[in-house]
Amino acid sequence: MLELSINGIDVQVEEGSTILDAARFLGIDIPTLCHVEGLTPYGACRLCVVEINKGEQARLVSSCTYPAEHGLQVWTHTRRVVEARKMLIELLLAMCPSSKTVQDLASAHNVQKVRFKVDYSDCILCGLCVRMCNEQMDARAIGFINRGKDRRITTPFDVKSDICRTCGACMYICPACELRCQGPHPPGDVCGGCLNVEPVCLEEEEQKMCFMDPCGWCYKETGRRKTEKEK
Amino acid sequence: MLIHPIHRMARMIKTADVDKILQKHHNDKTALISILQDIQAKNRWLPQEILEYVSEKLKIPLIDVYSTVTFYKSFSLTPRGKHIVTVCLGTACHVRGSPKILDELKNQLDINVGETTPDENFTLQTVRCLGVCALGPLMTIDDEYYGQVTTKIIPSILKKYKKRVQESDS
Numbered sequence: 001m002l003e004l005s006i007n008g009i010d011v012q013v014e015e016g017s018t019i020l021d022a023a024r025f026l027g028i029d030i031p032t033l034c035h036v037e038g039l040t041p042y043g044a045c046r047l048c049v050v051e052i053n054k055g056e057q058a059r060l061v062s063s064c065t066y067p068a069e070h071g072l073q074v075w076t077h078t079r080r081v082v083e084a085r086k087m088l089i090e091l092l093l094a095m096c097p098s099s100k101t102v103q104d105l106a107s108a109h110n111v112q113k114v115r116f117k118v119d120y121s122d123c124i125l126c127g128l129c130v131r132m133c134n135e136q137m138d139a140r141a142i143g144f145i146n147r148g149k150d151r152r153i154t155t156p157f158d159v160k161s162d163i164c165r166t167c168g169a170c171m172y173i174c175p176a177c178e179l180r181c182q183g184p185h186p187p188g189d190v191c192g193g194c195l196n197v198e199p200v201c202l203e204e205e206e207q208k209m210c211f212m213d214p215c216g217w218c219y220k221e222t223g224r225r226k227t228e229k230e231k
Numbered sequence: 232m233l234i235h236p237i238h239r240m241a242r243m244i245k246t247a248d249v250d251k252i253l254q255k256h257h258n259d260k261t262a263l264i265s266i267l268q269d270i271q272a273k274n275r276w277l278p279q280e281i282l283e284y285v286s287e288k289l290k291i292p293l294i295d296v297y298s299t300v301t302f303y304k305s306f307s308l309t310p311r312g313k314h315i316v317t318v319c320l321g322t323a324c325h326v327r328g329s330p331k332i333l334d335e336l337k338n339q340l341d342i343n344v345g346e347t348t349p350d351e352n353f354t355l356q357t358v359r360c361l362g363v364c365a366l367g368p369l370m371t372i373d374d375e376y377y378g379q380v381t382t383k384i385i386p387s388i389l390k391k392y393k394k395r396v397q398e399s400d401s
């Protein structure tokens with residue numbers, strides 16, 4: 001058993017656990033994107049950053065890949081961490097504004113604008129599909145090629161692969177393939193996220209058009225649902 | 232990847248030779264890079280069929296072989312010429328006029344950067360600084376360095392290599 005402290009709370013975890021496991025055990029919510037149970041941790045998105053140690057020695061690490069150590073001090077929501085996460089989300093938005101997963105993250109972390117050039121490149125290189133294909137489907141039909149800015153995911157020689165069984169698991173797990181809801185406003189770089197602007201809600205539209213959970217628009221400014229008069 | 236029709240006849244290593252290389256490395260998966268280097272040294276480039284063969288023999292997924300080959304600049308999936316002409320476009324060479332050298336070479340060889348002449352004699356490529364900036368503008372052919380190149384002397388340099396090809400062919 002290893003003993004470490006997260007946000008000042010002591011916790012014991014088994015050898016071989018990651019910081020993320022320990023934090024989840026305590027019920028602390030750390031956002032993740034490229035981490036899915038059943039697939040090996042990969043550390044691509046860095047959304048799960050936490051700060052370890054204090055003072056001079058403090059540094060940011062990705063909690064999904066960092067193994068828990070005895071006596072480690074972890075902070076999951078310091079200013080530095082929160083700012084780093086917001087920046088990451090902004091960068092992800094610039095790469096793939098059409099993804100519901102990314103837009104939801106932006107809403108939940110109150111990211112309201114993108115200061116980078118939005119290029120709709122779609123794939124965010126989280127590697128989920130590659131790991132899914134390798135580890136769960138045991139097909140190894142797709143993978144990363146090239147490097148640096150040219151890195152992308154494809155089949156060998158960019159042609160239809162013989163070993164691909166077209167099971168669709170890669171698409172199932174892909175956070176970029178799931179399109180965002182269109183909302184009441186014309187699509188911009190940041191969606192009309194329910195936490196960002198006034199949403200379309202059940203009463204007004206007779207149907208629920210977005211599935212933010214929890215939906216919090218009406219509590220955002222006033223702390224309670226807006227009355228008819230205030231609208 | 233478009234392969235020029237003329238390259239269909241591009242030279243292709245025999246599987247027996249690949250087997251020899253594999254044996255030299257004891258059919259070891261972890262020696263993949265060395266194996267590919269040896270194949271490329273013999274064949275000048277890595278044809279798809281050969282990579283498929285290697286993947287099968289070493290029991291490595293084809294995609295992993297493909298990832299490795301595309302990761303390193305030194306591997307080539309398209310036929311390469313007998314001589315590799317490299318022009319330095321680093322800062323120092325650039326201000327000393329290497330773009331002009333490159334244009335001249337493109338004209339003379341009638342190919343673009345990254346391409347191979349149809350007779351498979353030359354492949355043209357660029358590089359950012361070879362570390363001998365004082366000699367700029369610099370170009371290399373295979374392992375030989377040519378410093379302070381001018382557009383005027385390019386034809387004579389190329390001729391030298393064409394001659395070498397002829398000699399080795401005959």
Ligand code: FES
Pocket residue numbers: 031032033034035042043044045046047048049062063064065
């Ligand atoms: S969830 Fe940890 S890096 Fe993506």
Ligand code: FES
Pocket residue numbers: 319320321322323324325359360361362363364365367369
């Ligand atoms: S810039 Fe050409 S050798 Fe340095």
